[in-house]
Amino acid sequence: MNQITPPEMIELVPESAPFSPEQRAWLNGFFAALIAPDQSAVTPLSAEQNAALLSAGDDGAAPWHDQSLALDARLKLAEGRPLRRRMMAAMAQQDCGQCGYDCEKYADAIAARQEERLNLCAPGGKETARQLKALFEEMNKAPVAAPAIVEKSEAARPAQPGCARQTPTKAKFLSRRRLNRDGSEKETWHVEFDLSESGVDYKPGDSFGVFAKNELGLVDQIIAMLGASHVTPVRGKTLRDVLCEDCSLSPAPDALFELISYLIGGETREKARLLAQGEDPDGDAATLDVLAALRKFSSVRPHAEAFVEALEPLQPRLYSISSSPRATPGRLSLTVDAVRYVVGQRKRLGVASTFLAERIAPGETLPVYVQAAHNFALPDNPATPIVMIGPGTGVAPFRAFLQERAAIHAPGANWLFFGHQRSTHDFFYADEFETMKSIGILTRLSLAWSRDGGEKFYVQDRMRQSGRELWSWLADGAHIYVCGDAKRMARDVERALVDIVAQHGARSADEAIAFVANLKSAGRYQQDVY
Structure with missing residues (x-):
């Protein structure tokens, strides 16, 4: 085996940093291992x-x-x-x-x-x-x-601008409008972009990658915990800009805990070391973002450069596209749930969702790209009937599907299952879907509201109620599409479909499972779940 010559020590921690020579040597080695x-x-x-x-x-x-x-x-x-x-x-x-x-x-x-x-x-x-x-x-x-x-x-090959995360392009943010009515427990936004100068195109079923920025208030709290200045130079930028644009601030990465463990002593050091190894000494590991980690170990104030090198890069977020380019040339829309929640006494924000919901202004541009769909697209034959199951924001690609089928005058029948909490507050795109139904584009619209009655009622329950008709559509060659939550909804929908095949297709449980598996392998059962 060839001998490997160790690389020269990379100097990442400047001599002006408040560390002893031994600490500087250790930190330089630590970060060299991280980035090299x-x-x-x-x-x-x-x-x-x-x-x-x-x-x-x-x-x-x-x-x-x-x-x-x-x-x-x-x-x-x-x-x-x-x-x-x-x-x-x-x-x-x-x-x-x-x-x-x-x-x-x-x-x-x-x-x-x-x-x-x-x-x-x-x-x-x-x-x-x-x-x-x-x-x-x-x-x-x-x-x-x-x-x-x-x-x-x-991903390793050169890509056209806007066609891969490695080569984003710029798009203009146009507008946002809330889809829920006042009083809803949810906050969902219809967001539009101008692609006319971006040079990119997309197809129904594709996703849109957005490079968002961290919330400035969170960034400033972190800088205060570090005892640093906003304009401290790091990576050729100010510390504030680096933390806003380049660094993931949730969850706290293992490397940050490893850094903290070196800069602290006693029992607290052991806790940081255990967190770096994936342990949970205090039962709070799942809630520790970067600010929470700094507050947990408040006696430690890492040097700004060392701190930034311990963070993960800020990743783009992907959203299912909710428009068809045939229906809205040069424009693209998303359907976005704004994520907000509380941990302890502190409000937490979804990075990209609240960026789109409130922090970016109309007319501003941001880096974006189109992610081509992996096995999630309309049938090649426009006469093929389709069944779309998308509660909540899972309806996004199906709005695009319906716009596309309308634009090309596809003769195939279209059946949409949509559900949410309350019919009076959370019926996204209600006017559009009702219009599509009245003119025959949307053959069937089946709705499920989980909070309208005494018992929760979901799309999979509505599927079972319509089991005989669903089986008839399957027998006619329909393609099934599911979009939304992977852990619960998608699993429950698949279980309901198996039950429908068993009951109305006169098959045993094992035969029904095999039937659904064959739908998947044939491309007739496609999922866009997350």
């Missing part, structure tokens, strides 16, 4: 090793590729498989594209040593990043067991 790839990680395998390991222990199936499964269940299904498959199982299984890949290609790229960033799976969060780190270390300790080199991924 391990040279052993890029040692290529021989062609013989790659050929031998391409299919070792792998039958090509990926039973863990299910968004409703917990991480430990997915990893259990991947036991005994090659590292690249276990890496895939560690991911969120949503094929959302936020990482610039789908789940399988991201895993293959890491395992083939074409991608060194292990923290790109935004839906998987810290759990996925930790598991990928452990698997990557396992691969480096036993390089003979590494997976085969894969074909260079699309």
Whole structure:
């Protein structure tokens, strides 16, 4: 094996920083490890090793590729498989594209040593990043067991501006309007962008990536906890700009706790060390964002440069597009829930959702890109009937589907299941859908309101009520689409569909499960879930 020459020490902590020479040396080494790839990680395998390991222990199936499964269940299904498959199982299984890949290609790229960033799976969060780190270390300790080199991924190839997260373009923010009526417990916005000068296009089913900024009040509180100035220079910018534009402030990353553990002593140091290792000594790990971490260890004031290097990069957020370019040329719309919640006495904000809901002004531009859909698109034959199931903001792509079918005069029937809390407050796009129904574009509209009656009633309940008709549509070749929550709604909808197939298709439970699985493999059951 070739000997690796250690790189020269990278000087990331300036001599003016308030650390002893020993502390500076340790911090320089700590951050060099964070930002510089391990040279052993890029040692290529021989062609013989790659050929031998391409299919070792792998039958090509990926039973863990299910968004409703917990991480430990997915990893259990991947036991005994090659590292690249276990890496895939560690991911969120949503094929959302936020990482610039789908789940399988991201895993293959890491395992083939074409991608060194292990923290790109935004839906998987810290759990996925930790598991990928452990698997990557396992691969480096036993390089003979590494997976085969894969074909260079699309994410690694140059992309047109606006067509990938690596090459965003600028779009103009046009407007927002609230979709809920006063008194609703939710806050959902219809948001519009001008793409006429962006040079990008999209199709119904695609997603829109938005590079948002952190809320300024949160940034200033963090700077105050550091005892730093807003204009402290970091990475060629001011500290305020870096924290607003470049750094993720939630959740608090393991590297921050590791930094804190070095700068503090006693029992508190041990708590920080345990948090860095994924433990939860005080039962509050799940609620610790960066500000909360600084408050928890308030006696520590990391140097601004060291602090910033310990943070994760701010990731773009993806939203299902709720318009068709045929219906609104040069414009694009999203349907966005503004995320706001309270932890203790402190209000927390969703970064991109509240950025779109209140912080960006009409006329301003922001970096964006279109993420092409992975297996979520209208049928090639416009005469094919479709069934769309999208409660809440899950209705977004189906508004786009209906606009597209109307624009091309598709003869296929369209059935929409929509649900939310209250019919009087939360019926998104009610006038549009009622108009589509009256002119025959929307063949059926089935609604479910969870808070209108004494018992909660959901879209899957409405599906069961309409089971005989749903089975008839399936028998006529209908495609089924589901958009929304992966953990509960999508799982409950699939269970309802299995029950409908069993009851009205005269099949056993096992046969009904196999029938739905065949719909998926044939592309007749597609999901955009998160």
